Amino acid sequence: MDSCFSTNYITGLEVLRDQLPADSYTLAIPALRSLENLDFPCPVTFFTGENGSGKSTLLEAVAVAYGFNPEGGTRNFQFSTRDTHSDFSSALRLRKGVKKPQDGFFLRAESFYNVASKVDDYAAESIGRINYLDYYGGRSLHCQSHGESFLALMQNRFHGNSIFILDEPEAALSPQRQLTALLMIGRLAKEGSQFIIATHSPILLGLPGAQILCFDDGDLHPITYEETEVYQVMEMFINSRKVLLEKLFSD
Ligand SMILES: Nc1ncnc2c1ncn2[C@@H]1O[C@H](COP(=O)(O)OP(=O)(O)OP(=O)(O)O)[C@@H](O)[C@H]1O
Numbered sequence: 001m002d003s004c005f006s007t008n009y010i011t012g013l014e015v016l017r018d019q020l021p022a023d024s025y026t027l028a029i030p031a032l033r034s035l036e037n038l039d040f041p042c043p044v045t046f047f048t049g050e051n052g053s054g055k056s057t058l059l060e061a062v063a064v065a066y067g068f069n070p071e072g073g074t075r076n077f078q079f080s081t082r083d084t085h086s087d088f089s090s091a092l093r094l095r096k097g098v099k100k101p102q103d104g105f106f107l108r109a110e111s112f113y114n115v116a117s118k119v120d121d122y123a124a125e126s127i128g129r130i131n132y133l134d135y136y137g138g139r140s141l142h143c144q145s146h147g148e149s150f151l152a153l154m155q156n157r158f159h160g161n162s163i164f165i166l167d168e169p170e171a172a173l174s175p176q177r178q179l180t181a182l183l184m185i186g187r188l189a190k191e192g193s194q195f196i197i198a199t200h201s202p203i204l205l206g207l208p209g210a211q212i213l214c215f216d217d218g219d220l221h222p223i224t225y226e227e228t229e230v231y232q233v234m235e236m237f238i239n240s241r242k243v244l245l246e247k248l249f250s251d
Pocket residue numbers: 025029049050051052053054055056057058084198
């Protein structure tokens with residue numbers, strides 16, 4: 001992927017904190033409490049950081065503010081099985097680019113099952129007009145393994161000139177398939193797509209030319225691949241596994 005350029009669909013955001021209810025749980029998340037402005041100068045932005053540091057909350061808020069269903073899907077998906085999304089989206093003002101995306105998808109590992117069910121519902125409603133499942137590889141996502149259905153979705157539903165907001169897309173994928181996903185993300189970014197991805201994957205985070213934003217240490221800040229905790233822990237574990245385990249189990 002080439003270096004960063006600014007033909008993104010979402011070029012940045014501003015947080016209007018006074019729009020948030022005083023009791024919003026998001027005010028207790030350090031990285032979000034201190035956030036005022038954020039730029040997305042690269043086609044691919046990764047959110048990284050500890051569990052509970054606020055990655056999914058911000059990702060979901062960006063997706064909702066952009067018009068996606070909080071539980072995922074395209075911008076045409078209308079369904080709700082649980083009403084648990086945060087109020088942070090109401091405090092976000094997105095800066096939008098000049099171009100409009102041709103398509104898009106908000107994907108979250110935790111509600112992928114519900115998205116797959118909704119795809120089946122839409123397929124049943126469209127019988128006789130179009131084969132709706134063709135958009136998803138021709139087979140119900142429920143009739144494939146978790147990883148297979150994730151990849152089928154990416155391979156059949158993801159195109160260039162679109163926007164994709166993905167929450168832990170690696171959750172279902174083997175390391176080999178994560179490499180496949182990495183290649184697809186890089187290729188689609190070259191074809192004019194924008195990605196914003198929350199991830200713990202040391203493979204996905206390695207995509208060249210991406211912006212990596214860290215949610216740790218109280219504020220949101222850009223870091224390099226080698227500075228990510230994910231990389232450092234994995235490197236230490238693989239290179240010094242015996243020493244590390246001996247130390248851990250002796251404590
Ligand atoms: N509906 C909710 N009500 C209250 N607190 C919540 C709610 N949803 C999330 N939180 C809290 O907000 C914080 C940030 O959660 P979030 O899911 O954004 O973290 P994350 O960085 O995505 O974590 P992970 O890496 O584990 O997915 C956590 O402390 C979480 O417990």
